[in-house]
Amino acid sequence: MAKALVVFGSTTGNTESVAGYVAKTLEGEGMSVDVKNVSGVQAAGLADGYDLVVFGSSTWGDDDIELQEDFQPFFEELDKANLSGKKVAVFGCGDSSYTHFCGAVDAIEEKVGQLGADVVAASLKIDGSPEKDEAVAWARDVFKNAA
Template structure:
């Protein structure tokens, strides 16, 4: 089975909830998962021998895209590491009433591509309370499982 690294930045607990939901689905499918708060990692953790890295971040800000505070140091270093041959999947929470709805997800994905990573699947963007979007979270995680098993 595949080894998956999940890291997330969460201020209100919503992105942590999504990360834990993804972890649960992957582990129930037999995959080995390492999950860490982004405040507890270094950007080089993304270069380790995982089959897939999932990065989750909430988006703040009305006038510009603002990443969750703990994610900023890792984000600023992403393009300075070699992520070639790495598969990345991004997810995050936001509020669609803001101009840059889940813009952090797009920014992280773009930085990972610039560092050589390939995007494993379309990003998951959760609007508001993730518990109300559980079906979407589960479907996205099942898509990861199907692609990892292929």
Template sequence: MAKVLVIYASMTGNTEEMAEAIAEGAKEAGASVVLKEAFDATANELNDYDGIIVGAYTWGDGELPDEFLDFYEEMNTLELSGKKAAAFGSGDTSYPIYCGAVDTIEAKLKELGAEIVSESLKFEYDPSEAEKEQGRSMGRRVAGLVMINS
């Protein structure tokens, strides 16, 4: 069975809510899914999954949140070639860099050799029903592509 990991950092619950929708979509597609907060995970765990979906809210002027930094730094030791991946996160359009953390995560996944298989998902504050459906769609897409290749 295809295995998908959804890792996220959330302060107010908005990114967690989207992570849950993404995980739901991946399960609908038939994948075995693990949903974890970044501070409860190690980057090495990414090696154990066929699909990786990583999300975080954006802090300040486009930065990664503090509780995500250790996980992000640990990622530097990984080689993710052959992994299907996607990035998501929440942000605030009042800042000059909207959802900069999402772009940073996606760039890191690419740098480590992962194949980005879904357009990144960015949303402001709490996700609407339509945005949650986009999240479920992302989960289904990643899981579906992983299942084809397993």
């Protein structure tokens, strides 16, 4: 059975909700899924033993791209996560009224690509409160492309 890891950083709960929708969808497709809050994980060796890694972070800040506060230190250590050759997908929640709408998603996607990960689906950027149907459809696409 393929194994997936969903790592999220959430301040208001929106990104956490999406992480839950993604995990349940991947499980429904037959994957074994671990869901972890980024505040409780270390980057070193994170991807070991997983076929798919999904990252989720909200974006803050109008002048600069700011990852969710718990995600920032993890992001700085991401090169230790053994992502080379791993299938990866990225999602996030933000506010389209800000200059860098879901800029954290772009930053994470760019970095995992530089680390040799195989980004398997276009990132999911959610404006405001998440809608379950949108997250489920995206997670199904991620699963299909990761299989």
